[in-house]
Amino acid sequence: MSDFSIDELVIPATPRAPGWPSWEAVAALRNVVEAEGFGTDDLEYSAAELLPGWLNTTYDPKRMFVARVDGTVVARATYETLLDQGDNHAWLGVQVLPAWRRHGIGTALADRVEALAATENRQELIVYTVSAEAAGKRLAAPTGFGSVPRDNPEVRFLFARGYRLEQVERGSRLPLPADDSVMHRFRADAAAQAGRDYTVHCWSGGTPPHWRADLALLFTRMSTDAPTAGLEEPEDVWTAERLVNEETSRAASPRRMLTAAALHEPSGHLVAFTQLSVPAESNRSVGQEDTLVLREHRGHRLGMLLKSANLEYLAQESPGHPSVTTFNAEENRHMLDVNEALGFVPMGYEGAWKRVVPRSGPSK
Structure with a gap:
């Protein structure tokens, strides 16, 4: 395991505020991971484009944690919930730069946001993550539509933590x-x-x-x-x-x-x-x-x-x-028919995973 630190990221108020370099690093990290998974940089967002959504938590609570090695941001975890304090759902995400995987960083970040969910009594944990195409066995979604490579690192990671694949979403691209x-x-x-x-x-x-x-x-x-x-x-x-x-x-x-x-x-x-x-x-x-x-x-x-x-x-x-990108559940055949007729073609897939943690006892 490499020496790294984890802290909650304070979102900068403006591009000139303290913490802006870290925010730029987070945006760049996001873009690297998305481009790696989908094989295109069409999903890229700039730091300035991402900022307003993360500053506005009035109706959409969210928090971000970052892992640093020698002061450099190498990974992030996101934690999102609904405003309703009685709701027990949390949406989690972990992204690690390719060069820093297999160092325990992703595990530590996942532990952090899952522990936060536990303190807030949020037992239903949902993760959306891209699964790059790969040879070998497939894991089919229980909907009967779509699958992800069973041996992909993110698939093995989520399985080991008790998550279950519930749905596959297709990312599509329309050339312009x-x-x-x-x-x-x-x-x-x-x-x-x-x-x-x-x-x-x-x-x-x-x-x-x-x-x-x-x-x-x-x-x-x-x-x-x-x-x-x-x-x-x-x-x-x-x-x-x-x-x-x-x-x-x-x-x-x-x-x-x-x-x-x-x-x-x-x-x-x-x-x-x-x-x-x-x-x-x-x-x-x-x-x-x-x-x-x-x-x-x-x-x-x-x-x-x-x-x-x-x-x-x-x-x-x-x-x-140059293009328009979109995402649809693989079982949403009606909308896929519309998109395909318009000229959208698949560019990649992501799995939607769920883990239910009882209030007491082991996860299931």
Whole structure:
């Protein structure tokens, strides 16, 4: 075991505040590990882009711990929970630079955040981690959709700590520019099937005030309507106030959000949405964020309608980006069908793992 120290990272308030070099090191570490797992740097975020989300913990509590060797950050662990103190879930993550693996650092960080979960009586621990493709035996998800290499280091690590694979998520990439005529055809065909009851509205940045309550409901339903397999993740309630808080915080990021939403004309409410996170630099990839159609409004091709509309909106508002990346549960065949039709191709997979720790006795 190498000599290393672990401490909780104090998130710097600004790029000029004390601790900024450590924050930059954390961002670089994240990007190295993501690029290694997915074989692309399309998922890269700058330190400035990551900062607002970590400063804003009003509705989204989170903490970060870092491991250092001779003062240099070589690994990190994340700990996230819901605001509800009665909820027993915690979302954990550990990332170690390749050169510092097999030194006990990942184990020490996992011990730290799992112990923190225990002190807060959070027995349901969830981990999302990339599994790079490798030869050999496969571990299938219990959903019947997707698998990860059984002998990968992260798979063996999680197994040894009592975690169970519950779901596999596919990371996909759409090369840009997309064919304008194809996008227009997809949008027109989907609009024809949706009919006159649904209209598309697009905006950049903050949500128009009269739609904040609707979008908050859509965010809440993301936690209940999206496939979560055996993870059984809890409802995460959003309000208009929380949405404003999130969008105000996000305004400090160099990125901006492009939103396309479907308005159900008879009711006057938004019933579906999709968002793209767009970096300022045109030579960097765009991130596909949440997409949801309320269950009661499915079957009208609103997913295709909104995704094609937002890709057209992206081409108008911020052309020149090389790609769009997105993540979907492998069992979410409907959304995968939409993405594949638009031209998305797989770029990698991550496992969603769960460990349930009883209040007393050994883990199971």
